[in-house]
Amino acid sequence: MRKPYVLLLPLLLFLTLATPARAADNGSWSVYPVSSAVAARPYFYVSADPGQTIEDKVVVANKTDEPLTFRLYAADAYNTARDGGFAVKSLGEKMRGVGAWAELAKDRVTVPGGAAVTVPFSVRVPAGAEPGDHPGAIVALDERVEQGDGGVALGVQRAVGARVLLQVGGPTLPALAVENVEISHDQPLIPGFGDSTATISYTLHNTGNVTLAPKVELKATGLFGRTLLTRDLKKLPSQLLPGQRVRLTERWRDAPHLDRTDVRLTATAQNTKESATASFVAVPWLVVGVVAAAIAAGVRLAIGRRRRLAGPSRPGERGTARAALTDPPTKTGRRAGA
Known part of the structure; x- marks a missing residue:
């Protein structure tokens, strides 16, 4: 019986500082641009106008002792949804940029052990x-x-893939948006008996046509404008590609137990800045419920006490007093001849 397979395609686009290990490398083979007359190149940097054709060469190096056969193809890049990392599309996916415009001289190549092959x-x-x-x-x-x-x-x-950074000539527009800011707040039932934590979720969207290196500042303020938190966020994509969205989260420990909090996220990049806000109210509901129940009980006791002090009313009392006041005076008879 054949075992089912789950196919995964990790595209390892690693860069290091040493030469020739500047190539994207997974330990068994590497892919990198052919060296220029000046020095080795870590990426393909390509600048072209619409309608122009650029020629270049890629090197595939086998670092094992056995021959390896590879399928070569060009692919578009995108940001991963999980962390915004640089990734490329798999073979067979729809291509719209480099993956559609690049054409290799060979689509398969066999590289002997310890050797390298150059493909235009x-x-x-x-x-x-x-x-x-x-x-x-x-x-x-x-x-x-x-x-x-x-x-x-x-x-x-x-x-393994060697990055191609292609810039097409024309107007450039750096633009960045912060979208869909949401806050979830978890706090203990009784303040002081557990952690109060807020999780801020938001989307960074590159709405322009150039790659950006975004920075994001988180600022939280409470009632009367008190500053509760100011933080430069670290879990960001190093490169946010044009048109790409990345969903990110940030945890805030020691969030307030009792306050109305406004959270502002401010994203900046090359010649662009954008902000978005969201709010949440921190209330210890168990304590509020206990206090409300105690107040209600106190009100009921006070009303009952006033009724007891007033005493029971006797029907007819007020009517009797009014009758006494309105009775006519008693007439005394006069003696004859007086």
């Missing part, structure tokens, strides 16, 4: 291409599936 490619930018950044990669995919253990095997295909 071209990038033909359409006449109607939108100006701005169009990031992508040249990918070397090992089509073999590595089988895992267990009743349901986990199949993994490995790939």
